[in-house]
Amino acid sequence: MTEKLKILDKAFYNRKNVVQVARDLLGKILITQLDGYRSSGRIVETEAYAGVEDRASHAFGSKRTARSEHLYGDPGTIYIYICYGMHHLFNVITNKKNIPHGVLIRALEPMEGVEHMLKRTGRLTSDFTITKGPGNLSRAMGMTKLQSGGNVFSEEIFIADDGLRYKKNEIIVTKRIGVEGAREDADLPYRFIVKGNPYVSAKKS
């Protein structure tokens, strides 16, 4: 599965429209080389977080804290934080430095290194849940907050393009998940999923 991989450059992330970047990330390949193992997967679900104007974002209202500091980094910066005490959520920063836009990667379709994902997650067999949901995919790829503050142009973690493009009718736009507390912004159509992909996280229980 190692076709011609082109690593996405800074210009890809350095765009004003974080929603557009989130959409463009669908079909790209996230590769990690951590613990000496290489794992990769195709991105099939993303969410955009539009910075200071977005109630669901940690940077809403220009809030700037030690935790959200990485949100304000250069385009391509990695922002990982722990949610509910046990889940690591993986974000890529977009737009210019000091503009806290980010894209949350919510689901991957595993490609390489599935056996290492299984080992990391303590599973015996691979199924559709191994990289479904932001908490699961971070664990499967071996990403922790140790990687937060790095960038997606490094040896350890990077995102590449193998030329695959989803057509417009293969992508579904919905509102985001798990951000009910964001009030009216919870209804924004900032979530992108690949139609019919079994690794996409479930709608809502």
Add this chain to the structure above:
DNA sequence: GAGTAGATCCTCT
């Protein structure tokens, strides 16, 4: 199958 609670800990108030 749907709904609910518990796990678990870092961060901000």
Add this chain to the structure above:
DNA sequence: GAGGATCTACTCA
């Protein structure tokens, strides 16, 4: 001291 960009397992129907 409360709560969170979640996930899983268990209950009940």
